[in-house]
Amino acid sequence: MTAAPMRIGDVARLAGTTPRTIRYYEEIGLLPDAPARPSGQHRLYSTKELERLREVMRLKHLLGVSLEELKTLLSAEEARATVRARLREEDVHPERRRELLSESLGHIDRQLELVEHRAAELSKLQEELTQTRRRVRKLLREMDVPAQV
């Protein structure tokens, strides 16, 4: 029932990157160290880690931030994962539970703010381009009925 663990080469192929990049991300702390591995032994990954890598690459692509900024952004996600784990243990004090949740909410809000800002800027650019396109097409249409004036 436990999905076959993958090696770094497989993960790299599936994510569309290279082993070197994965090791680098691990080195700078952008990805967590591969779980419990005596140094010298091969890294083993589950689909869980593969998807994490994909998310990292996606955010890097979409937000175009430095790996350092990305790290702090993802530390939020990291924290949320921890929160989810803690919350699954039912025996957390309500007090503490509320703390964890609203902390998590703060992290999400920070990410959302960044993303919303970017999205807004982009759609503005998109609109401008669409406008320009309309103008050019209008000029072209006017050429089809030159005797109109």
Place this chain on the structure above:
Amino acid sequence: MTAAPMRIGDVARLAGTTPRTIRYYEEIGLLPDAPARPSGQHRLYSTKELERLREVMRLKHLLGVSLEELKTLLSAEEARATVRARLREEDVHPERRRELLSESLGHIDRQLELVEHRAAELSKLQEELTQTRRRVRKLLREMDVPAQV
């Protein structure tokens, strides 16, 4: 009536960058060489060039592409500028005029495609984040009425 020409330091300040960057962009052909200047003499710019620089920086920021890719993207814009200039001369053959216009349209479409794609990806991410946010807030609200179950 001719707006006072600015020097590279002024342009840099107004655009929020440095003289070095402007020279670099000019060097790699991302910005056109400052108009008619005997080498050794100071570069002089009009607000026209300032805005061009700003647009370059904006696109770089929003699309996060390499300066090389940006150069090809802007060569389209360059071409459109040329088209506009040619079109202002009223004496272009209709045949040629149509050619120029549809060529211009093609360039715009290429840019639009890229921008639309990015915008779509971003808004998808935005929606996902919003969803997550909703879920966390729901959990928080449920804590306010614990006796509900």
Place this chain on the structure above:
DNA sequence: ACTGATCTTTACGTTCACGTCAATTTCACA
């Protein structure tokens, strides 16, 4: 137990996008 493919660490190399001297020159202004 062997073997070839893959992985390990270490370390130096590379590209991009500028930063930073340095020596000289140009420019606006008194």
Place this chain on the structure above:
DNA sequence: TGTGAAATTGACGTGAACGTAAAGATCAGT
């Protein structure tokens, strides 16, 4: 006409994000 601030080219330096080569270790399959 001098003078200080800003600009010029040229060259080397730098941080980020990996690439690449080397020498050895580990793993899956026979």
